[in-house]
Amino acid sequence: MSDYPTALGASTAETITLLGHDLAADVMGEVGFGELAFWLAARRRPAPGEVRVFEAVLAALADHGFTPTAIVTRLTYLSAPDSVQGALAAGLLGGGSRFLGVTEDCGRFLHEALAGRDPLPSGEAGWDELALTAVRERRERGALVPGLGHHVHKDGDPRTPRLFEIARQEGLLGPHLSLFAAIGRVHPRVLGRTLPLNGAGVCGAALADLGLPLELLRAFALLARTAGLIGQLAEELRRPVANEIFLSVDRATRPIAPEPYPDGGSHG
Numbered sequence: 001m002s003d004y005p006t007a008l009g010a011s012t013a014e015t016i017t018l019l020g021h022d023l024a025a026d027v028m029g030e031v032g033f034g035e036l037a038f039w040l041a042a043r044r045r046p047a048p049g050e051v052r053v054f055e056a057v058l059a060a061l062a063d064h065g066f067t068p069t070a071i072v073t074r075l076t077y078l079s080a081p082d083s084v085q086g087a088l089a090a091g092l093l094g095g096g097s098r099f100l101g102v103t104e105d106c107g108r109f110l111h112e113a114l115a116g117r118d119p120l121p122s123g124e125a126g127w128d129e130l131a132l133t134a135v136r137e138r139r140e141r142g143a144l145v146p147g148l149g150h151h152v153h154k155d156g157d158p159r160t161p162r163l164f165e166i167a168r169q170e171g172l173l174g175p176h177l178s179l180f181a182a183i184g185r186v187h188p189r190v191l192g193r194t195l196p197l198n199g200a201g202v203c204g205a206a207l208a209d210l211g212l213p214l215e216l217l218r219a220f221a222l223l224a225r226t227a228g229l230i231g232q233l234a235e236e237l238r239r240p241v242a243n244e245i246f247l248s249v250d251r252a253t254r255p256i257a258p259e260p261y262p263d264g265g266s267h268g
Contacts, residue, residue, distance in 0.1 A: 007019060007020065007043065008040070009023070019039055019040070019043075032051070032055075034051055034054055034055040034058060035051045035054075037054075037058075037220075037223060038050065038051065038054050038210075038212075041212055041213065041216055041219075041220075042210075042211065042212055046210075049170030049171060049172055050170070050172065050210055052166060052170055053163075053166055053167050053170055053172050053206055053210060054207075054210060056162070056163055056166045056206075057163070057203045057206055057207060057220065057224070058220070058223065058224040058227070059224070060159045060162075060163060060199050060202075060203055060224070061100065061103065061199070061200065061203055061220075061221050061224035061225060061228075062224045062225065062227045062228040062231075063225075063227075063228030063229075063231055063232070064228075067099055068094050068099060069091040069092070069094040069095060069099060069100070069225060069229065070091065070228070070229065070232045071245065072090045072091055072094055073087045073088060073090055073091035073229045073232050073233065074087075074232055074233070074236045074241065074242040074245070075090075075242050075245065075246060076090040076091075077233055077236060077242065078236075078240075078242035078243055078246060084233065087229075087233060088226060088229050088230070088233075091225070091229045091232075092222050092225065092226065092229070095218060095221060095222050095225060099200075100200065100218065100221040100222065100225055101218055101221070102146055102147060102198065102200035102201055102204065103200045103201070103203045103204040103207070103217050103218060103220070103221040104204060104214070104217040104218035104221070105146040105147075105204070106146035106147035106180070106200065106201035106202075106204035106205060107176065107204035107205060107207055107208040107214055107217045108146075108204075108214050108217075109134070109138075109145070109146045109147070110134075110175075110176040110179050110180060110204070110205055110208060111176065111208055111214055113130065113131075113133075113134035113179060114130075114175050114176065114179060117130065120175050121178075124182070124185075127178050127179060127181070127182035128182045128185055128186050130179060130182065131179055131182035131183045131185070131186045131187075132186050132189065132190065134179070134183065135183060135186065135187050135190045135191070136190055139190055139191070145183065145187060145191075146201055146204070147180060147183070147197055147198055147200070147201020147202065147204065147205070148183070148187060148191075148195040148196070148197065148198070148201070149195040149196065149198060150196050150198040150199075153196055153198070153199075154196065155196065156196045157196050157197065157198045157199045157202075159199030159202065159203075160196070160197045160198065160199055160201075160202045163199075163202045163203065163206055164177065164181065164202065167206055167209070172206075172209060172210065173209070174208075174209030175209065176204075176205040176206070176208040176209045177202070177205045177206060177209050179205075180197060180201065180202060180205040181197075183197070184196075184197040200221070203221065204217055207220055
């Protein structure tokens with residue numbers, strides 16, 4: 001008979017275990033959801049300071065207004081009110097390179113820039129030099145620097161300094177956050193303009209400093225946004241706007257003649 005070992009949930013007729021603990025006796029009512037989510041992913045129980053930083057990240061990413069993810073969740077619920085899971089899934093599927101995915105992209109970018117750096121810079125000048133190298137390499141490749149810029153917070157994302165502050169208070173301002181801060185200082189020398197360090201980017205840096213798997217950084221952003229999308233649905237139940245959004249587009253439709261693709265439509 002096959003054997004499938006797991007450190008996660010397992011059941012007998014009398015008990016349920018999770019992460020090696022009795023779920024009912026040791027976890028329920030004893031472990032907060034943020035702590036549990038961290039524990040499940042890291043396979044180690046986080047220290048209180050790590051929980052505070054992690055939950056600050058979740059709060060930062062939970063909701064940011066009528067983003068595409070929020071709008072599509074409301075519209076899907078309008079179309080299929082019998083499928084809450086479909087509405088939530090529709091919103092989560094929109095977590096990509098422009099919204100939410102920046103958390104993963106920034107964490108990976110910083111991690112790659114730090115790879116093989118031993119010892120790490122010890123002062124601001126050293127971090128600035130490393131940041132300049134990282135930004136220049138991205139610019140030479142014609143790629144954007146993840147974590148820079150925001151479509152609303154042009155003069156500074158309020159989430160960014162707060163997360164730096166919390167990480168510093170908990171002694172968890174590590175190399176990824178240090179490099180991200182340096183990128184904020186030096187990027188105008190390379191790009192010729194000043195852009196804010198955005199909240200999604202600083203969240204990626206903070207999660208990487210917590211030692212969480214880079215492959216799961218976007219998953220944590222999606223975990224946070226799930227709570228926000230539930231909030232969007234709760235508001236839609238009380239103050240519905242999805243039908244108005246739908247009608248505003250439907251009534252503004254303007255028929256035009258079809259235009260061929262520039263290459264003759266070869267998109268097989």
